[in-house]
Amino acid sequence: MFKFDRFNSIKLTSVQIIVLFYMIAVTVSTILISLPIARKPGVEWTLLDAVFTAVSAVSVTGLTVVSTADTFSVIGVFILAFILQFGGIGIMTLGTFIWLMLGRKIGFRERQLIMTDQNRNTFAGLVDLMKQILKLFLLIEVIGAIILGIYFLNYFPTWQEAFLQGFFASVSAATNAGFDITGESLVMFANDYFVQTINILLLIFGAIGFPVLLEIKEFIQHHKIGETFRFSLFTKITTCTFFTLLVIGAILIYYFDRENFFLGKTWHESLFYALFQSVTTRNGGLATMDVSQFSGSTQMVQSLLMFIGASPSSVGGGIRTTTFAIALLAIFSFARGRQTVKVFKRELDPEDVLKSFVVISVAIMLCGGAVIVLSHSENFPLIYIIYEVASAFGTTGLSMGITPELSNTGKMVIILLMFVGRIGIFSFLFIIRGKISKDPYHYPKERVIIG
C-alpha cells in the first residue's frame, strides 16, 4: 500500500497527465512511422524529421517535411491514418473506449482526464458522450470513404488505389489532418466541385466541435418527440463565430485577390476557390491551389484565420473560435460602457472574459516570438514565416512550401507550436500552473493609469 500512496502523492494535475499522454503518443507514433515497413524502399530520413511528422500527425496539423506520398508504404499510410484518428478524436476519447472494451469502470480520476481533454465542464453522461463521439466519427468517416472511393474510380487506375485514396482522404478531412497521399493536396480536384463539397462537409464536421454535434443530435431527438431543446450558449457562440469567419474569410480572400489570383476566373470557380481556402483555414489544411500564388494581404488574412482556429473540443487548434468571439464581445461591451457582457440573452462570466484575453495574449506572444526566432534562423520572406507559424499554431497545416527546407531550429519551433496549438494555450498555461492558491494574504489595492 505504501507504493500506491507514494504514487498518489505525486499529484500530477489532470492537464499535466494529458500532456504526458500526448508525449507518449508522439513517442509511440515516432517509433511506428520509423519502422522500415512503414516506408517505401530506399527512403531515408532523420530522427528530427520522424518526430516532426509524428507531432504533425498526432496534433492533426498536416505540415510535412517529407512528401507523404513518396515516403510512406501502403502499410505506412494505414499507420498514419491510425495516428490521425488517434490524434484527431483525442487520445482520451480513444483511451475511454479502450477502457470500456476492457470492461473496466471509469473512475473519477479518468473522468477528470477526459473532461480536461474535451473541455467539457459537466460530469453528466461523460462515458456515454465519448462513445457517441467515436461512433459518430467512425460513421461519418466510413460514409466519406465509400462516397469518395466510388467517385475516385474515375480518377485512379485500380479500385484498390481509388479506395485507398478515398479512405485516406475521408480520414484526413474528417480529422482535419491535412495530410494527403496525392502528393499535391487537393489541387488535382480544383475543378471538381463534388470532391470539394464532400471535403468541405467533412472538414466542417471535424472542426465545428463535438459539443455542437451532440447538441444537434439531441435537438433532432427532442424535435422528433415534439419537445423543445435549448442550445447551450457555447454552441450558439461557437457556431455563429465559425460560420461568420467562414463567410468573411471567403469574402476577404476574394476581395484582396480579385485583381490577382481571381482575375479571369468564372464566378463559380472564384466562389469555390475562395470558399474552400476559407474553410480550410478553420483547421483543414487541405488546399485546391498553391497558396503562395495569393497576394500578401490574402496570405495575412489566412494567417489570422488560422491563428483563430477551430471550435473548442474539436479536432482543431488555434486560440479557438469562442475565445476570439468572447474577446470581441467584451471589447464591444466595454466600449459601449456596459458593465456586463450580454449575448443571446445570457451574461458571460467575468472569469471567462479574463480567460479569453489571457489565452489570446499568450498566443500572440508565443507566435510573435516564434516569428522573430524564425526570421533569424531561416532565410525566407517574412510572410512565409508568419504563414507557417500561424499554420502550426492553428494546427492547420497550410504552407507556402517552406516546411521541408526549415533548419533544425525552425523544425523544433514548429514542433512546439503544433503541440501547444493542439493542447491549447489554456492547458499549456496549466503545465506551469500549480494548485490554485487560496490567497492566504492580501495587499491594499491601488489603481494605475492604463493606455
Place this chain on the structure above:
Amino acid sequence: MFKFDRFNSIKLTSVQIIVLFYMIAVTVSTILISLPIARKPGVEWTLLDAVFTAVSAVSVTGLTVVSTADTFSVIGVFILAFILQFGGIGIMTLGTFIWLMLGRKIGFRERQLIMTDQNRNTFAGLVDLMKQILKLFLLIEVIGAIILGIYFLNYFPTWQEAFLQGFFASVSAATNAGFDITGESLVMFANDYFVQTINILLLIFGAIGFPVLLEIKEFIQHHKIGETFRFSLFTKITTCTFFTLLVIGAILIYYFDRENFFLGKTWHESLFYALFQSVTTRNGGLATMDVSQFSGSTQMVQSLLMFIGASPSSVGGGIRTTTFAIALLAIFSFARGRQTVKVFKRELDPEDVLKSFVVISVAIMLCGGAVIVLSHSENFPLIYIIYEVASAFGTTGLSMGITPELSNTGKMVIILLMFVGRIGIFSFLFIIRGKISKDPYHYPKERVIIG
C-alpha cells in the same frame, strides 16, 4: 439662457472634447504650415501632405512625407517647433496655462478635461500640476538647447545655424517628436557619444511620463527635509517597465544583428548603436543609423517595442508601458493559479487588468488591420509595412524610408494610426462610448469553453 441650456444638453463626454481639441489643433497646424511664409521658395505640396505633416507634428510622431530640412523656411521651423511643443506637452496643459494667464478660474469641467488628457485620477493640485509640468519642460528644453547649441558650434558654420539646430534638436528630443532639420536624423552624430547621451537623456525625460517626474521632484523635496516619500504603484510599474524594455531592447537588437550590422564594430560603437536604437523606440524616433540596415528580426523587435510605446501621461504613444506590464503580470498570476495580481506589495484592481487586455486587443486589431490594408495598397516588403504601422501607432516616427512613397490610402491609414496612438486606445474607445449604463436588466450567467 435657452441657448446655454441647449449647449449643455449636447453632453459631450470629456474624451470627445479632447478629441475635438486635437482635431482643431490639427486643422490650425495644417493652416499654419501651409502658409507660404513657412516654406522655402518653390516648394509645393498637396493638402494631404500638409495634413499628414500636421498630424505627425501634433501627435509628435515624426514620420514625414516631405523632408523637413528641404521644405521648411526658418519661420516654418519655428512654427513646427511650436506645434511639437503644443502636441508634446499636451493641448490641455497649454490650454490650462493660457486660462491661467488670462486670469480665469479653472472650473470643474475644465479640470475634468485636463485629467482625461493626462490620465491623472486624482483632483488634488491639478492646476499646480500643469504649471509644474510646463515649467519643468521649458527648463529642460532651454538647458538642452544651450548645451547642444554651444556644442554644435563645432559642427555648423555659423552660430545662428548652430543654435537653430540646437534649439530644434532639444525641442524635438524632449517632446520625443523625432523631427529633424539635419536632413538625416542623428546619423551625422553616429560617433559623437556626447550628442547621443544628451539626446538619450532628453528622450527619456519626455517619454518616462509626467507623474514619474513629479514624484521624483516630490521625493527630492521630502528627502531634503528628512521625510519619507512613498512612490505610487503607477510610478514603480511604469519606471521598471520602461528601463527593463530599454535594456532588453538593446540586448535583443545586439543579439539579432551581432553577425550583421554589429560585425566589426568596437564594443563602445555597438553599445551606443544598440542602446540608442532601443531608447528611440520608446518614443523618440530619432536614429543614429539607417534602420533598414538591421536584420528582419531586429526590425521586428523594434516594431514590438514601438507598439508598446512610452509611459502613460508622457509625450509618447503606443499601448503604453503600464498596459503591457499589467497584462504580463496578470498572465503570470493566472498561470500560477493566483486569484489576485500582486506587485510591489499592492494588489491590482481587476478592472485595470481587464482595461489592459482590452487596450492591447483593440491595438492589435487596429494595427493588424492596418498592415493588411497597407499590404494591399502599397508595394513594399511586409516588414517595411509592419515597421511603419508600429512606428505610427507608437507615435515613434522611425521608418525604413517608405513614408514619402506611400499611396493616398496609405497616408490616410498612417494619419489615423498616429492620431489613435497619441490619444490612446482608451480615449479612442471612449469616442464611441456613451455614458456608462447602470445595467438596468440582467440575464442568467452561463459559462462557456475557452481556449
